[in-house]
Amino acid sequence: MIGPALFFSACLFAIGVMGVLTRRNALILFMCVELMLNAVNLSFVALSKLHGVGGQVFVIFVMTVAAAEAAVGLAIVIAVFRHFRTVDLGALRLLRG
Amino acid sequence: MHTDLPLLFTFHFYLFGVLAVASALLFVTRKSPVSAALWLVNVMFCLAAEYVMLDAHFVGVVQILVYAGAIMVVFVFVVMLLNLGHPSETSDFRSKGTRLAAGAVALLLAAEVLTLMRQPWPQLASPDVPDNVVRPVAQTLFTEYLLAFEVTSVLLLVAIIGAVTLAKRGTQG
Missing domain, CATH: 4.10.170 (p53, subunit A)
Incomplete structure:
Protein backbone atom coordinates (compact mmCIF):
# COMPACT_ATOMS: atom_id res chain seq x y z
CA MET A 1 0.00 0.00 0.00
CA ILE A 2 3.02 2.31 0.15
CA GLY A 3 3.27 2.83 -3.59
CA PRO A 4 -0.36 3.93 -4.13
CA ALA A 5 -0.18 6.14 -1.03
CA LEU A 6 2.87 7.91 -2.43
CA PHE A 7 1.07 8.27 -5.77
CA PHE A 8 -1.97 9.88 -4.11
CA SER A 9 0.35 12.09 -2.09
CA ALA A 10 2.08 13.29 -5.27
CA CYS A 11 -1.30 13.98 -6.90
CA LEU A 12 -2.53 15.99 -3.91
CA PHE A 13 0.72 17.96 -3.74
CA ALA A 14 0.55 18.75 -7.47
CA ILE A 15 -3.06 19.92 -7.10
CA GLY A 16 -2.01 22.15 -4.20
CA VAL A 17 0.82 23.65 -6.28
CA MET A 18 -1.62 24.20 -9.13
CA GLY A 19 -3.97 26.03 -6.78
CA VAL A 20 -1.20 28.24 -5.40
CA LEU A 21 -0.07 29.14 -8.92
CA THR A 22 -3.50 29.79 -10.40
CA ARG A 23 -5.68 31.25 -7.63
CA ARG A 24 -5.47 34.84 -6.42
CA ASN A 25 -7.79 34.69 -3.43
CA ALA A 26 -5.49 34.81 -0.41
CA LEU A 27 -7.73 32.50 1.64
CA ILE A 28 -7.84 29.82 -1.04
CA LEU A 29 -4.09 30.18 -1.39
CA PHE A 30 -3.72 29.34 2.30
CA MET A 31 -6.02 26.37 1.91
CA CYS A 32 -3.86 25.14 -0.99
CA VAL A 33 -0.81 25.34 1.28
CA GLU A 34 -2.71 23.24 3.83
CA LEU A 35 -3.48 20.73 1.08
CA MET A 36 0.23 20.50 0.23
CA LEU A 37 1.09 19.94 3.90
CA ASN A 38 -1.53 17.18 3.99
CA ALA A 39 0.00 15.53 0.94
CA VAL A 40 3.39 15.52 2.63
CA ASN A 41 1.78 14.07 5.77
CA LEU A 42 0.37 11.21 3.71
CA SER A 43 3.80 10.27 2.40
CA PHE A 44 5.22 10.57 5.94
CA VAL A 45 2.63 8.11 7.22
CA ALA A 46 3.11 5.75 4.27
CA LEU A 47 6.89 5.71 4.69
CA SER A 48 6.59 5.25 8.44
CA LYS A 49 5.44 1.70 7.66
CA LEU A 50 8.93 1.13 6.25
CA HIS A 51 11.10 3.18 8.56
CA GLY A 52 9.40 3.09 11.96
CA VAL A 53 7.07 5.45 13.79
CA GLY A 54 9.28 8.52 13.44
CA GLY A 55 7.25 9.53 10.42
CA GLN A 56 4.03 9.60 12.45
CA VAL A 57 5.71 11.77 15.09
CA PHE A 58 6.78 14.16 12.34
CA VAL A 59 3.20 14.31 11.09
CA ILE A 60 2.11 15.52 14.53
CA PHE A 61 4.77 18.24 14.41
CA VAL A 62 3.71 19.22 10.88
CA MET A 63 0.12 19.55 12.09
CA THR A 64 1.21 21.81 14.93
CA VAL A 65 3.22 24.03 12.61
CA ALA A 66 0.28 24.08 10.17
CA ALA A 67 -2.03 25.24 12.96
CA ALA A 68 0.39 28.03 13.91
CA GLU A 69 0.79 29.00 10.26
CA ALA A 70 -2.96 29.10 9.73
CA ALA A 71 -3.51 31.30 12.81
CA VAL A 72 -0.84 33.85 11.89
CA GLY A 73 -1.61 33.73 8.17
CA LEU A 74 -5.31 34.31 8.68
CA ALA A 75 -4.56 37.19 11.05
CA ILE A 76 -2.41 38.71 8.29
CA VAL A 77 -5.27 38.17 5.82
CA ILE A 78 -7.64 39.98 8.19
CA ALA A 79 -5.17 42.86 8.53
CA VAL A 80 -4.72 43.05 4.75
CA PHE A 81 -8.48 43.01 4.26
CA ARG A 82 -8.97 45.86 6.74
CA HIS A 83 -6.36 47.92 4.90
CA PHE A 84 -7.16 47.19 1.25
CA ARG A 85 -10.82 46.04 1.52
CA THR A 86 -9.99 42.97 -0.58
CA VAL A 87 -8.17 39.65 -0.34
CA ASP A 88 -7.39 39.51 -4.07
CA LEU A 89 -3.63 39.23 -4.26
CA GLY A 90 -3.62 40.90 -7.68
CA ALA A 91 -4.86 44.10 -6.02
CA LEU A 92 -1.87 44.38 -3.67
CA ARG A 93 0.55 46.41 -5.77
CA LEU A 94 2.42 48.37 -3.09
CA LEU A 95 5.82 47.09 -4.19
CA ARG A 96 5.21 47.38 -7.91
CA GLY A 97 6.94 50.25 -9.69
CA MET B 1 -3.62 -7.69 10.38
CA HIS B 2 -5.41 -7.05 7.10
CA THR B 3 -4.60 -10.36 5.50
CA ASP B 4 -8.15 -11.66 6.05
CA LEU B 5 -9.84 -9.35 3.57
CA PRO B 6 -7.18 -8.05 1.20
CA LEU B 7 -9.60 -7.31 -1.62
CA LEU B 8 -12.00 -5.25 0.50
CA PHE B 9 -9.10 -3.46 2.12
CA THR B 10 -7.43 -2.63 -1.19
CA PHE B 11 -10.74 -1.47 -2.65
CA HIS B 12 -11.38 0.93 0.21
CA PHE B 13 -7.80 2.19 0.15
CA TYR B 14 -8.07 3.09 -3.52
CA LEU B 15 -11.63 4.41 -3.03
CA PHE B 16 -10.59 6.90 -0.36
CA GLY B 17 -7.47 7.87 -2.31
CA VAL B 18 -9.45 8.59 -5.48
CA LEU B 19 -12.08 10.43 -3.42
CA ALA B 20 -9.35 12.57 -1.85
CA VAL B 21 -7.84 13.46 -5.22
CA ALA B 22 -11.25 14.19 -6.76
CA SER B 23 -12.25 16.37 -3.80
CA ALA B 24 -8.95 18.22 -4.07
CA LEU B 25 -9.61 18.89 -7.76
CA LEU B 26 -13.09 20.18 -6.94
CA PHE B 27 -11.56 22.25 -4.12
CA VAL B 28 -9.14 24.17 -6.37
CA THR B 29 -11.78 24.78 -9.02
CA ARG B 30 -14.54 26.21 -6.78
CA LYS B 31 -15.12 29.96 -6.96
CA SER B 32 -16.80 30.38 -3.59
CA PRO B 33 -14.35 30.13 -0.64
CA VAL B 34 -17.01 28.38 1.45
CA SER B 35 -17.49 25.48 -0.96
CA ALA B 36 -13.72 25.31 -1.44
CA ALA B 37 -13.27 24.99 2.32
CA LEU B 38 -15.92 22.28 2.56
CA TRP B 39 -14.30 20.26 -0.23
CA LEU B 40 -10.99 20.59 1.58
CA VAL B 41 -12.66 19.20 4.72
CA ASN B 42 -13.73 16.24 2.57
CA VAL B 43 -10.12 15.75 1.46
CA MET B 44 -9.02 15.69 5.10
CA PHE B 45 -11.62 13.10 6.09
CA CYS B 46 -10.52 10.86 3.21
CA LEU B 47 -6.89 11.31 4.26
CA ALA B 48 -7.82 10.35 7.82
CA ALA B 49 -9.28 7.11 6.46
CA GLU B 50 -6.06 6.50 4.55
CA TYR B 51 -4.02 7.06 7.72
CA VAL B 52 -6.09 4.51 9.63
CA MET B 53 -5.62 2.00 6.81
CA LEU B 54 -1.87 2.65 6.94
CA ASP B 55 -1.91 1.64 10.66
CA ALA B 56 -1.53 5.22 11.88
CA HIS B 57 -4.70 5.32 14.01
CA PHE B 58 -3.60 8.14 16.29
CA VAL B 59 -2.59 10.36 13.35
CA GLY B 60 -5.97 9.69 11.74
CA VAL B 61 -7.87 10.80 14.83
CA VAL B 62 -5.65 13.86 15.23
CA GLN B 63 -6.18 14.66 11.56
CA ILE B 64 -9.94 14.84 12.07
CA LEU B 65 -9.70 16.72 15.38
CA VAL B 66 -7.05 19.27 14.40
CA TYR B 67 -7.41 19.73 10.66
CA ALA B 68 -11.08 19.18 9.97
CA GLY B 69 -12.19 20.28 13.43
CA ALA B 70 -9.99 23.27 14.23
CA ILE B 71 -8.01 24.63 11.30
CA MET B 72 -10.80 24.46 8.74
CA VAL B 73 -13.25 25.99 11.21
CA VAL B 74 -10.86 28.94 11.54
CA PHE B 75 -10.77 29.23 7.74
CA VAL B 76 -14.56 29.17 7.44
CA PHE B 77 -14.80 31.64 10.33
CA VAL B 78 -12.49 34.08 8.51
CA VAL B 79 -14.51 33.65 5.31
CA MET B 80 -17.64 34.59 7.22
CA LEU B 81 -15.86 37.44 9.02
CA LEU B 82 -14.70 38.97 5.74
CA ASN B 83 -18.10 38.29 4.14
CA LEU B 84 -16.55 36.53 1.16
CA GLY B 85 -19.01 33.71 0.58
CA HIS B 86 -21.68 34.08 -2.06
CA PRO B 87 -25.04 33.44 -0.38
CA SER B 88 -26.67 32.26 -3.61
CA GLU B 89 -24.10 29.49 -3.94
CA THR B 90 -23.99 28.42 -0.32
CA SER B 91 -27.55 28.58 0.96
CA ASP B 92 -29.46 27.34 -2.08
CA PHE B 93 -30.37 23.75 -2.78
CA ARG B 94 -28.42 21.83 -5.39
CA SER B 95 -29.69 21.03 -8.85
CA LYS B 96 -31.79 17.95 -9.57
CA GLY B 97 -28.91 15.85 -10.93
CA THR B 98 -26.81 16.44 -7.84
CA ARG B 99 -29.69 15.49 -5.58
CA LEU B 100 -30.28 12.29 -7.58
CA ALA B 101 -26.58 11.42 -7.31
CA ALA B 102 -26.66 12.07 -3.55
CA GLY B 103 -29.70 9.80 -3.23
CA ALA B 104 -27.94 7.07 -5.22
CA VAL B 105 -24.91 7.29 -2.95
CA ALA B 106 -27.17 7.10 0.10
CA LEU B 107 -28.88 3.98 -1.28
CA LEU B 108 -25.50 2.42 -2.04
CA LEU B 109 -24.27 3.06 1.49
CA ALA B 110 -27.50 1.69 2.98
CA ALA B 111 -27.16 -1.46 0.86
CA GLU B 112 -23.57 -1.84 1.99
CA VAL B 113 -24.54 -1.49 5.64
CA LEU B 114 -27.37 -4.02 5.25
CA THR B 115 -25.07 -6.52 3.53
CA LEU B 116 -22.49 -6.15 6.26
CA MET B 117 -25.11 -6.56 8.98
CA ARG B 118 -26.33 -9.87 7.52
CA GLN B 119 -22.94 -11.49 7.53
CA PRO B 120 -21.13 -12.53 10.68
CA TRP B 121 -18.26 -10.26 11.51
CA PRO B 122 -14.89 -11.65 10.45
CA GLN B 123 -12.01 -11.46 12.86
CA LEU B 124 -10.58 -8.25 11.45
CA ALA B 125 -8.64 -6.74 14.28
CA SER B 126 -6.46 -8.80 16.53
CA PRO B 127 -6.68 -7.69 20.17
CA ASP B 128 -3.12 -6.40 20.28
Whole structure:
Protein backbone atom coordinates (compact mmCIF):
# COMPACT_ATOMS: atom_id res chain seq x y z
CA MET A 1 0.00 0.00 0.00
CA ILE A 2 3.02 2.31 0.15
CA GLY A 3 3.27 2.83 -3.59
CA PRO A 4 -0.36 3.93 -4.13
CA ALA A 5 -0.18 6.14 -1.03
CA LEU A 6 2.87 7.91 -2.43
CA PHE A 7 1.07 8.27 -5.77
CA PHE A 8 -1.97 9.88 -4.11
CA SER A 9 0.35 12.09 -2.09
CA ALA A 10 2.08 13.29 -5.27
CA CYS A 11 -1.30 13.98 -6.90
CA LEU A 12 -2.53 15.99 -3.91
CA PHE A 13 0.72 17.96 -3.74
CA ALA A 14 0.55 18.75 -7.47
CA ILE A 15 -3.06 19.92 -7.10
CA GLY A 16 -2.01 22.15 -4.20
CA VAL A 17 0.82 23.65 -6.28
CA MET A 18 -1.62 24.20 -9.13
CA GLY A 19 -3.97 26.03 -6.78
CA VAL A 20 -1.20 28.24 -5.40
CA LEU A 21 -0.07 29.14 -8.92
CA THR A 22 -3.50 29.79 -10.40
CA ARG A 23 -5.68 31.25 -7.63
CA ARG A 24 -5.47 34.84 -6.42
CA ASN A 25 -7.79 34.69 -3.43
CA ALA A 26 -5.49 34.81 -0.41
CA LEU A 27 -7.73 32.50 1.64
CA ILE A 28 -7.84 29.82 -1.04
CA LEU A 29 -4.09 30.18 -1.39
CA PHE A 30 -3.72 29.34 2.30
CA MET A 31 -6.02 26.37 1.91
CA CYS A 32 -3.86 25.14 -0.99
CA VAL A 33 -0.81 25.34 1.28
CA GLU A 34 -2.71 23.24 3.83
CA LEU A 35 -3.48 20.73 1.08
CA MET A 36 0.23 20.50 0.23
CA LEU A 37 1.09 19.94 3.90
CA ASN A 38 -1.53 17.18 3.99
CA ALA A 39 0.00 15.53 0.94
CA VAL A 40 3.39 15.52 2.63
CA ASN A 41 1.78 14.07 5.77
CA LEU A 42 0.37 11.21 3.71
CA SER A 43 3.80 10.27 2.40
CA PHE A 44 5.22 10.57 5.94
CA VAL A 45 2.63 8.11 7.22
CA ALA A 46 3.11 5.75 4.27
CA LEU A 47 6.89 5.71 4.69
CA SER A 48 6.59 5.25 8.44
CA LYS A 49 5.44 1.70 7.66
CA LEU A 50 8.93 1.13 6.25
CA HIS A 51 11.10 3.18 8.56
CA GLY A 52 9.40 3.09 11.96
CA VAL A 53 7.07 5.45 13.79
CA GLY A 54 9.28 8.52 13.44
CA GLY A 55 7.25 9.53 10.42
CA GLN A 56 4.03 9.60 12.45
CA VAL A 57 5.71 11.77 15.09
CA PHE A 58 6.78 14.16 12.34
CA VAL A 59 3.20 14.31 11.09
CA ILE A 60 2.11 15.52 14.53
CA PHE A 61 4.77 18.24 14.41
CA VAL A 62 3.71 19.22 10.88
CA MET A 63 0.12 19.55 12.09
CA THR A 64 1.21 21.81 14.93
CA VAL A 65 3.22 24.03 12.61
CA ALA A 66 0.28 24.08 10.17
CA ALA A 67 -2.03 25.24 12.96
CA ALA A 68 0.39 28.03 13.91
CA GLU A 69 0.79 29.00 10.26
CA ALA A 70 -2.96 29.10 9.73
CA ALA A 71 -3.51 31.30 12.81
CA VAL A 72 -0.84 33.85 11.89
CA GLY A 73 -1.61 33.73 8.17
CA LEU A 74 -5.31 34.31 8.68
CA ALA A 75 -4.56 37.19 11.05
CA ILE A 76 -2.41 38.71 8.29
CA VAL A 77 -5.27 38.17 5.82
CA ILE A 78 -7.64 39.98 8.19
CA ALA A 79 -5.17 42.86 8.53
CA VAL A 80 -4.72 43.05 4.75
CA PHE A 81 -8.48 43.01 4.26
CA ARG A 82 -8.97 45.86 6.74
CA HIS A 83 -6.36 47.92 4.90
CA PHE A 84 -7.16 47.19 1.25
CA ARG A 85 -10.82 46.04 1.52
CA THR A 86 -9.99 42.97 -0.58
CA VAL A 87 -8.17 39.65 -0.34
CA ASP A 88 -7.39 39.51 -4.07
CA LEU A 89 -3.63 39.23 -4.26
CA GLY A 90 -3.62 40.90 -7.68
CA ALA A 91 -4.86 44.10 -6.02
CA LEU A 92 -1.87 44.38 -3.67
CA ARG A 93 0.55 46.41 -5.77
CA LEU A 94 2.42 48.37 -3.09
CA LEU A 95 5.82 47.09 -4.19
CA ARG A 96 5.21 47.38 -7.91
CA GLY A 97 6.94 50.25 -9.69
CA MET B 1 -3.62 -7.69 10.38
CA HIS B 2 -5.41 -7.05 7.10
CA THR B 3 -4.60 -10.36 5.50
CA ASP B 4 -8.15 -11.66 6.05
CA LEU B 5 -9.84 -9.35 3.57
CA PRO B 6 -7.18 -8.05 1.20
CA LEU B 7 -9.60 -7.31 -1.62
CA LEU B 8 -12.00 -5.25 0.50
CA PHE B 9 -9.10 -3.46 2.12
CA THR B 10 -7.43 -2.63 -1.19
CA PHE B 11 -10.74 -1.47 -2.65
CA HIS B 12 -11.38 0.93 0.21
CA PHE B 13 -7.80 2.19 0.15
CA TYR B 14 -8.07 3.09 -3.52
CA LEU B 15 -11.63 4.41 -3.03
CA PHE B 16 -10.59 6.90 -0.36
CA GLY B 17 -7.47 7.87 -2.31
CA VAL B 18 -9.45 8.59 -5.48
CA LEU B 19 -12.08 10.43 -3.42
CA ALA B 20 -9.35 12.57 -1.85
CA VAL B 21 -7.84 13.46 -5.22
CA ALA B 22 -11.25 14.19 -6.76
CA SER B 23 -12.25 16.37 -3.80
CA ALA B 24 -8.95 18.22 -4.07
CA LEU B 25 -9.61 18.89 -7.76
CA LEU B 26 -13.09 20.18 -6.94
CA PHE B 27 -11.56 22.25 -4.12
CA VAL B 28 -9.14 24.17 -6.37
CA THR B 29 -11.78 24.78 -9.02
CA ARG B 30 -14.54 26.21 -6.78
CA LYS B 31 -15.12 29.96 -6.96
CA SER B 32 -16.80 30.38 -3.59
CA PRO B 33 -14.35 30.13 -0.64
CA VAL B 34 -17.01 28.38 1.45
CA SER B 35 -17.49 25.48 -0.96
CA ALA B 36 -13.72 25.31 -1.44
CA ALA B 37 -13.27 24.99 2.32
CA LEU B 38 -15.92 22.28 2.56
CA TRP B 39 -14.30 20.26 -0.23
CA LEU B 40 -10.99 20.59 1.58
CA VAL B 41 -12.66 19.20 4.72
CA ASN B 42 -13.73 16.24 2.57
CA VAL B 43 -10.12 15.75 1.46
CA MET B 44 -9.02 15.69 5.10
CA PHE B 45 -11.62 13.10 6.09
CA CYS B 46 -10.52 10.86 3.21
CA LEU B 47 -6.89 11.31 4.26
CA ALA B 48 -7.82 10.35 7.82
CA ALA B 49 -9.28 7.11 6.46
CA GLU B 50 -6.06 6.50 4.55
CA TYR B 51 -4.02 7.06 7.72
CA VAL B 52 -6.09 4.51 9.63
CA MET B 53 -5.62 2.00 6.81
CA LEU B 54 -1.87 2.65 6.94
CA ASP B 55 -1.91 1.64 10.66
CA ALA B 56 -1.53 5.22 11.88
CA HIS B 57 -4.70 5.32 14.01
CA PHE B 58 -3.60 8.14 16.29
CA VAL B 59 -2.59 10.36 13.35
CA GLY B 60 -5.97 9.69 11.74
CA VAL B 61 -7.87 10.80 14.83
CA VAL B 62 -5.65 13.86 15.23
CA GLN B 63 -6.18 14.66 11.56
CA ILE B 64 -9.94 14.84 12.07
CA LEU B 65 -9.70 16.72 15.38
CA VAL B 66 -7.05 19.27 14.40
CA TYR B 67 -7.41 19.73 10.66
CA ALA B 68 -11.08 19.18 9.97
CA GLY B 69 -12.19 20.28 13.43
CA ALA B 70 -9.99 23.27 14.23
CA ILE B 71 -8.01 24.63 11.30
CA MET B 72 -10.80 24.46 8.74
CA VAL B 73 -13.25 25.99 11.21
CA VAL B 74 -10.86 28.94 11.54
CA PHE B 75 -10.77 29.23 7.74
CA VAL B 76 -14.56 29.17 7.44
CA PHE B 77 -14.80 31.64 10.33
CA VAL B 78 -12.49 34.08 8.51
CA VAL B 79 -14.51 33.65 5.31
CA MET B 80 -17.64 34.59 7.22
CA LEU B 81 -15.86 37.44 9.02
CA LEU B 82 -14.70 38.97 5.74
CA ASN B 83 -18.10 38.29 4.14
CA LEU B 84 -16.55 36.53 1.16
CA GLY B 85 -19.01 33.71 0.58
CA HIS B 86 -21.68 34.08 -2.06
CA PRO B 87 -25.04 33.44 -0.38
CA SER B 88 -26.67 32.26 -3.61
CA GLU B 89 -24.10 29.49 -3.94
CA THR B 90 -23.99 28.42 -0.32
CA SER B 91 -27.55 28.58 0.96
CA ASP B 92 -29.46 27.34 -2.08
CA PHE B 93 -30.37 23.75 -2.78
CA ARG B 94 -28.42 21.83 -5.39
CA SER B 95 -29.69 21.03 -8.85
CA LYS B 96 -31.79 17.95 -9.57
CA GLY B 97 -28.91 15.85 -10.93
CA THR B 98 -26.81 16.44 -7.84
CA ARG B 99 -29.69 15.49 -5.58
CA LEU B 100 -30.28 12.29 -7.58
CA ALA B 101 -26.58 11.42 -7.31
CA ALA B 102 -26.66 12.07 -3.55
CA GLY B 103 -29.70 9.80 -3.23
CA ALA B 104 -27.94 7.07 -5.22
CA VAL B 105 -24.91 7.29 -2.95
CA ALA B 106 -27.17 7.10 0.10
CA LEU B 107 -28.88 3.98 -1.28
CA LEU B 108 -25.50 2.42 -2.04
CA LEU B 109 -24.27 3.06 1.49
CA ALA B 110 -27.50 1.69 2.98
CA ALA B 111 -27.16 -1.46 0.86
CA GLU B 112 -23.57 -1.84 1.99
CA VAL B 113 -24.54 -1.49 5.64
CA LEU B 114 -27.37 -4.02 5.25
CA THR B 115 -25.07 -6.52 3.53
CA LEU B 116 -22.49 -6.15 6.26
CA MET B 117 -25.11 -6.56 8.98
CA ARG B 118 -26.33 -9.87 7.52
CA GLN B 119 -22.94 -11.49 7.53
CA PRO B 120 -21.13 -12.53 10.68
CA TRP B 121 -18.26 -10.26 11.51
CA PRO B 122 -14.89 -11.65 10.45
CA GLN B 123 -12.01 -11.46 12.86
CA LEU B 124 -10.58 -8.25 11.45
CA ALA B 125 -8.64 -6.74 14.28
CA SER B 126 -6.46 -8.80 16.53
CA PRO B 127 -6.68 -7.69 20.17
CA ASP B 128 -3.12 -6.40 20.28
CA VAL B 129 -3.66 -3.74 17.61
CA PRO B 130 -4.24 -0.68 19.80
CA ASP B 131 -1.26 -1.59 21.92
CA ASN B 132 1.35 -1.86 19.23
CA VAL B 133 -0.04 0.96 17.10
CA VAL B 134 -0.38 3.93 19.46
CA ARG B 135 2.20 3.10 22.11
CA PRO B 136 5.30 3.34 19.87
CA VAL B 137 4.22 6.79 18.71
CA ALA B 138 3.90 8.05 22.27
CA GLN B 139 7.19 6.46 23.30
CA THR B 140 9.07 8.05 20.41
CA LEU B 141 7.34 11.40 20.86
CA PHE B 142 8.08 11.69 24.56
CA THR B 143 11.62 10.32 24.56
CA GLU B 144 13.47 10.89 21.32
CA TYR B 145 11.61 14.03 20.24
CA LEU B 146 10.89 15.49 23.67
CA LEU B 147 12.84 18.70 23.05
CA ALA B 148 11.03 19.32 19.75
CA PHE B 149 7.74 18.63 21.52
CA GLU B 150 8.49 21.26 24.17
CA VAL B 151 9.68 23.78 21.56
CA THR B 152 6.38 23.23 19.75
CA SER B 153 4.49 24.63 22.73
CA VAL B 154 6.60 27.80 22.55
CA LEU B 155 5.84 28.01 18.83
CA LEU B 156 2.11 27.78 19.53
CA LEU B 157 2.35 30.49 22.19
CA VAL B 158 4.20 32.78 19.76
CA ALA B 159 1.58 32.07 17.10
CA ILE B 160 -1.27 32.93 19.50
CA ILE B 161 0.35 36.21 20.51
CA GLY B 162 1.18 37.07 16.92
CA ALA B 163 -2.32 36.34 15.67
CA VAL B 164 -3.95 38.40 18.43
CA THR B 165 -1.56 41.32 17.85
CA LEU B 166 -2.02 41.28 14.07
CA ALA B 167 -5.77 41.02 14.19
CA LYS B 168 -6.07 43.68 16.89
CA ARG B 169 -3.95 46.31 15.18
CA GLY B 170 -6.48 46.63 12.37
CA THR B 171 -9.25 47.82 14.69
CA GLN B 172 -7.14 50.64 16.11
CA GLY B 173 -5.76 51.91 12.82
